[in-house]
Amino acid sequence: MxxxxxxxxxxxxxxxxxxxxxxxxxxxxxxxxxxxxxxxxxxxxxxxxxxxxxxxxxxxxxxxxxxxxxxxxxxxxxxxxxxxxxxxxxxxxxxxxxxxxxxxxxxxxxxxxxxxxTGHRGFGKRPLFVFSSAPTPNGDLHLGHLSGPFFGADVFVRHQRMLGADAWHITGSDDYQNYVVAAARREGRTPAQTAAHYSAEILATLELMDIDVHRYTATSRDAAYPAALRAFFSRLTASGVVAPREGPALFAAETGEYLYESGVSGDCPTCGGESGGNVCEACLEPNVCSDLIAPRSAGSDVPPREGAITRYTLPLHELVQDIADHHRLGRVPAAVQELAERLARRERLDIPLTHPAEWGVAPTESDVPGQVIWSWLDYAFSILYGIGALGRDLGRDWDADAPDADWKIVHFLGSDGSFFHPMFIPALYRIAHPRWNPDIDYHINEFYLLEDSKFSTSRGHAIWGKDVLDPRTVDSIRFYLALTRPEGRRTTFAPAAYESFVRDTLVGGWQHWLNDLGDRVAKRHAGAAPDAGVWRPEHAAFLARLEGRRSALTGALGQDGFSLNRAAELLNGIVEDVRTFARLQAPAAEVANWKDEARTTIALELAAARLLATCAAPVMPRFANRLSAALGGPAPTRWPTSVDLVPAGTAVDLSGRVFFATPEASERTPDPTSKRASSSEEPADPAAEQQQSSLLPWFGNLVRELLRLPDDAPVHDKSLVLLGMESLQAIALQYRLTEQVDADVSIEDLLGGHTVAELSALIERGLDPDVVAAHAEVRA
Incomplete structure (x- = not known):
């Protein structure tokens, strides 16, 4: 012992x-x-x-x-x-x-x-406040903005709410930024008018993107906000840590105007790259403007002069251990940990908290007349203010002046905020509320590029949200941004790639499969979900694969491993899995001796569709609601804990549903809640169809011959399944196409949702023009 x-x-x-x-x-x-x-x-x-x-x-x-x-x-x-x-x-x-x-x-x-x-780290037990970094109201939102914090926070909150968490999305407009002053000068408005105008535009664009915000604070238009901000600032000064200190500053050589943030740029004192005032977007380290190398004034070609000025200042170097302790509480990316270590090696890091300006909130203290509270300190308080204001709205006891250890805060931000959010703001909280240890997770995205270069309003290099978002496109855009948003690396939005993805994957893959599934349910089971019959090993293996996707999606959207890139890949993986499964099971679908097994195949495909609808709800809420309705269920509100079959006998209305609009047709496509033209409508004009495909008359006759239909039977606007084609006949058609025109068409395409006219065009695209001409002449 x-x-x-x-x-x-x-x-x-x-x-x-x-x-x-x-x-x-x-x-x-x-x-x-x-x-x-x-x-x-x-x-x-x-x-x-x-x-x-x-x-x-x-x-x-x-x-x-x-x-x-x-x-x-x-x-x-x-x-x-x-x-x-x-x-x-x-x-x-x-x-x-x-x-x-x-x-x-x-x-x-x-x-x-x-x-x-999903509830560990206290998620589900305590209030969860999710912040998308407040936008500066000096312009509207483009896709680069939308792909980042706003979209990430929205999906995160939607998923947490499906798990039962008390989760809220809070944001607003960061009105007192000096970038607003620059925009006001440029546009001939006052800063207040500029902030009010663009704040309203930003909120409208967020609504178009289906981004739910539960509390939106426009700081310059909230009557109670200035006094609350002054009180927070007084907490800082009362600590003795924040105090007036003289330090170097930059001034315009000709006018003497004080320069900071948007008013000055130069080379970063750390990495030497081009940097804006107060932070470098390359190495992410802060600067105090006066330490920029070769500084340049935004309003003049004459280099600024250096002087000295007294401002309230935070000696951040005294709080490096508090920042390190804070980073051990929540989710902090490794890049932030490394940045904090770099900054901790600085001998001093004095951050001015007030600046000479007219636009902003002046502190109660009179030591620095003519100065206003810096917008980044303003933003730090606006987070607490947003929680308190939401609490008042809901009748909850959340108080901005008495933050609770029980609060869980989650920040979504761009990489250029990697210093301010995880380091500067927690340091201020430590001083203002020394007994509070804020438990904060940080989710950071890089820059989203447009055609491989940065979105730029000044160069007109941007795609504005209001120009592309409407009820017909919002699901496609949300999904493509989820797939390509810059998580851990810079990514790019290419309009041609987006259009191709929607056309080939969302319409040609997802919608094609769902329509085909609806056609098969209508033909074989009178439009109602069948009960599963006999299970084969392949069926059990497919169910296990669906469960693997469900489990992986739970992790991809969860608090620890949140990744929209991964979630989008997994959602698409469900569709890829089920299309492969359906293709492999198709040859036996009409074999009488295997009808009970075929029922199980259909039941599992419907289960995959149900899983897709539920798991897609945080990413594509409109699509999820429409697909759930088509499967006879309510809008998804709870995250699935298992893969469930659609109850036998449930009416299924997938046939002909339009879930996604192709980009080139979005302006003329009806709202996706409607149904596309179906076989009950008037047949398409044969002459118009012949313009689409020279092979259509020949192919139409081939279909009639195989199905033993009358020579004048209308077939062009119908799918082969609705015409009565079964798997063995499809195999025969596949053989005829290979033999006569050397076309390789899959059984999945033949028995999918394509009409005969669409199949004809699909076949023609891969053929030699001489072959097309020969068959058009013979059968015309």
């Missing part, structure tokens, strides 16, 4: 916390480690999470334990048990050391279960 006694001599100490390993013994041989831990009065252990299960046994003292934002009192004789990945720390609130022993061990099954738990 081994006996371990806590010793005060020679422990490993860190910030008032002593760690003494227990000597290896029988516990270690059983896979259990043990450590003595002593926390000094007033000290706090480092918040952390790990894959081991852990138990703390408290033997002396008293304190407060925080686990995933929840606080619990502990004292001698308390025992706390932690599941893998729970974030935990303890604060000694007493006058004597808080002593406990930690026992920890690995349990792989338990760890995997915890990692897959």
């Amino acid at each position: 081994k006996i371990s006694t806590y010793r005060t001599d020679g422990p490993d100490a860190a910030q008032g916390v002593d760690v003494v390993p227990v000597e290896a013994g029988s516990a270690a041989r059983q896979g259990v480690g043990a450590t003595w831990i002593s926390v000094a009065p007033g000290a706090r252990s480092e918040a952390h999470q790990h894959d081991e299960a852990e138990t703390w046994v408290f033997v002396a003292g008293a304190g407060e334990l925080t686990v995933d934002g929840e606080r619990h009192p502990v004292s001698a004789s308390s025992i706390a048990q932690f599941e893998p990945f729970e974030t935990h720390s303890v604060h000694n609130t007493g006058d004597t050391p808080l002593l406990f022993v930690s026992f920890y061990w690995r349990d792989g099954v338990r760890a995997v279960h915890a990692a897959n738990d």
Whole structure:
């Protein structure tokens, strides 16, 4: 046996916390480690999470334990048990050391279960405030803007709500930016008029994009906001950390105007690349404008002059440990951790918090007359203000002046905010609310390019949201942005690639399969979902594959591994899987001896469609609602925990449904809630169809011959399935096409939703013109 006694001599100490390993013994041989831990009065252990299960046994003292934002009192004789990945720390609130022993061990099954738990880290137990970084109201939103924080936050909140979380999307317009002043000068408006105009335009564009915002604050038009901001600023100055300090600054050489942010640019003092005032978009490090290399004034070709000025200033270098501690609480990308380490190596980092300007909110303090509170500090407070305002709207006790440890905050932002959001803002919170440890996750996207160069309003190099968004296109745009948005690397939007994707994948793949499935349900099961019959191994394997997609999508949209790129790939993967499955099962679909197995195939395809509708709801809510309705169900509101069959007998209305409009037809396509032309409408004009395909008369006759239809039977506007073609006849047709015109057409295409006219055009596209001409002459 081994006996371990806590010793005060020679422990490993860190910030008032002593760690003494227990000597290896029988516990270690059983896979259990043990450590003595002593926390000094007033000290706090480092918040952390790990894959081991852990138990703390408290033997002396008293304190407060925080686990995933929840606080619990502990004292001698308390025992706390932690599941893998729970974030935990303890604060000694007493006058004597808080002593406990930690026992920890690995349990792989338990760890995997915890990692897959959609409610871990307190999600689902506490209010969840999701922020898309507030836009500057100096212009409307283009696709580059929409692809990033707004869209990401919207999908995140929709998914969390389907999981049952108390989740809210909050944003607004960052009205007091000096970029608004520049736009006002350019457009001949006042800053207030400019902010009000573009704030309204931004909100309207978000609505067109189907982005739900539960609280939108336009800071310059909220009567209560200026006083609340001043009170927050006074909290900072009362701490003594934020104080008036003299420092270098830049001024326009000719007018003497103070220069910062949009008023100045130059070369970054860190990486040497071109940089704007206050932050470099290349290396993401902040600057204070006066340290720019070869600074340039936005309003003059004459280089600015350097001077000195007194401003309220934050010595951020004094808070590097607080920032590091903050980064251990939530989800922080590795690139931010590395940026924080770079900044921590600076000897000093003094950030001015007020600037000489007329547009903005002046502090209550009179030490710096003529100055206003910097917009980034303004934005830091607007986050708390938005939570408080939402609380007032909902009758909840959320108070901007008393932030709660129970709050979970999630930020969606662009990479150019990698300093401000995860470093500057938490430092301000530490000063204003020293007892609050904000638990914040950060989701960061890079720049989205247009045709491989940056979106630019000044160069007219942009695609504006209002120009392309309407009820017919919004699903396609949302899905394509999900697939291509810049997660972890810069990506590009190419209009031709987008149009091709919609035409070939969403219309030619998704919609084609759904229409074909509807046709087969109508023909074989009178328009109602069949009950599954006999299951073959292939059926069980396909069900398992669908479950794999469901599980992977849960992770791709979840709080830890959120990735719209991955989610879009998985949604498309469902369709690719089911189309392959249907193609492989098609040859036996009409074989009498296998009719019970064929029923199972159809039932599983309908289950895949149901899964697609439910899992697509956060990304494409309109498509999800329409597909669910076509499958006889309500709009999806709960995230699926399994793959479920459509109940037998449910009316299925997939045949002919238009879910996506091709880009070239979007202006003339009816709303996707309507149905396309079906076989019950008047037949298309044969002469018009012949213009589409020279092979149509020949191909139409071939179809009539195989199906033994009258020579004058109308076939051009009908699919082969609706004409009565079965799998064996389709194989015969496939053979005839290969033999007579050397065309390779899949059974999936022949028995899909294409009309005879559409199939004729499809066949003709791959043929030698001489072959087309020969058959057109023979059969014309």
